[in-house]
Amino acid sequence: MSEIKKFMFVNRKAPHGTIYALESLEVVLITAAFDQDVSLVFLDDGVYQLKKGQQTKGIATKNFSPAYLALEGYDIEKLYVEKESMQARGLSEEDLLVDVTVLGRAEMGELMNQQDVVLSF
Amino acid sequence: MKFGIVVNEGPYQHQASDTAYLFCKAAMEKGHEIWRVFFYHDGVNNASKLTEPPQDDRHIVNRWGKLNEEHGVDLVVCVAAALRRGIKEENLAKGFRISGLGQMVEAGVKTDRLIVFGD
Amino acid sequence: MLHIINKSPLTNCALDSCLRVVQSGDILLIEDAVYAATSGNVFEDKIHEAMGRCKVYVLQPDLDARGFSDRIIDGVSPVDYGGFVDLTTTNKNCQSWL
Numbered sequence: 056m057s058e059i060k061k062f063m064f065v066n067r068k069a070p071h072g073t074i075y076a077l078e079s080l081e082v083v084l085i086t087a088a089f090d091q092d093v094s095l096v097f098l099d100d101g102v103y104q105l106k107k108g109q110q111t112k113g114i115a116t117k118n119f120s121p122a123y124l125a126l127e128g129y130d131i132e133k134l135y136v137e138k139e140s141m142q143a144r145g146l147s148e149e150d151l152l153v154d155v156t157v158l159g160r161a162e163m164g165e166l167m168n169q170q171d172v173v174l175s176f
Numbered sequence: 177m178k179f180g181i182v183v184n185e186g187p188y189q190h191q192a193s194d195t196a197y198l199f200c201k202a203a204m205e206k207g208h209e210i211w212r213v214f215f216y217h218d219g220v221n222n223a224s225k226l227t228e229p230p231q232d233d234r235h236i237v238n239r240w241g242k243l244n245e246e247h248g249v250d251l252v253v254c255v256a257a258a259l260r261r262g263i264k265e266e267n268l269a270k271g272f273r274i275s276g277l278g279q280m281v282e283a284g285v286k287t288d289r290l291i292v293f294g295d
Numbered sequence: 296m297l298h299i300i301n302k303s304p305l306t307n308c309a310l311d312s313c314l315r316v317v318q319s320g321d322i323l324l325i326e327d328a329v330y331a332a333t334s335g336n337v338f339e340d341k342i343h344e345a346m347g348r349c350k351v352y353v354l355q356p357d358l359d360a361r362g363f364s365d366r367i368i369d370g371v372s373p374v375d376y377g378g379f380v381d382l383t384t385t386n387k388n389c390q391s392w393l
Contacts, residue, residue, distance in 0.1 A: 065390065065392075067393065068393075085277040091281070164317045172388070175391050176216070176393060206381075289388075295393060
């Protein structure tokens, strides 16, 4: 496919309570096969998706958090977390499963402006 | 302009499907093209032919089907999300087709605007 | 950029987060977010503040459905579904704050 667009996935929902985070991840992995310019953004409760140490055995659901570690293998390397969302949840980069770029709120707004397609679930 | 639409919620439970439909109608009235509507998450329930709303209510499933019948709008249901929720060829309403998630990404690539309706 | 919000600001932080991050552009309030556009609600000051840097629109049919046709905050522009479509075409891109 010749056209390359900037795709941004905005994750604002916590994992496990609803299926949105898991099904969002499924779209991200498919998008990687389309050779587009993909960014993932974690805002508000979406930051919780990246928390280390998730154990879902006790709630009998699939633990999909290791899949975030696999993103790099799909050439998805642009992961952004909003600083204000992270701080509001008492989290720092050390609490997160993967390496991310931390952006302030205004920088985050600017990054959104630059996209062609913004998907949120 | 060419539009792609994503519907993430089921019919009746949430307004998203209604808003998406009314947006499509308004866009077509203005001469735009609805290139594809992609149903994801609980949105796949918009494609169940077993849906039977009360007589005095709108028929959300058939309403989508008519967009396909009368305007050729491509109505695509995500296969993975559909199987999870019990939507298969055997209970798929007229006008819809089941396909992969790549069809949503393709809508993002091929249309001028991709608009998401959900919760 | 067009930002579409569909939650009441009194129960959900979508509009708050949008206003925190977004510095300019258009904001459209639909579905339960139309309550944010009604005068006298505790969020009104934030809408006034937002209008200093963004243009704020509200989907009139959603406002009518909820019994607030005549209570729009001054400066918020009502649009119908056709106006909603126009906002998506005049803006280069759009984002639904789900």
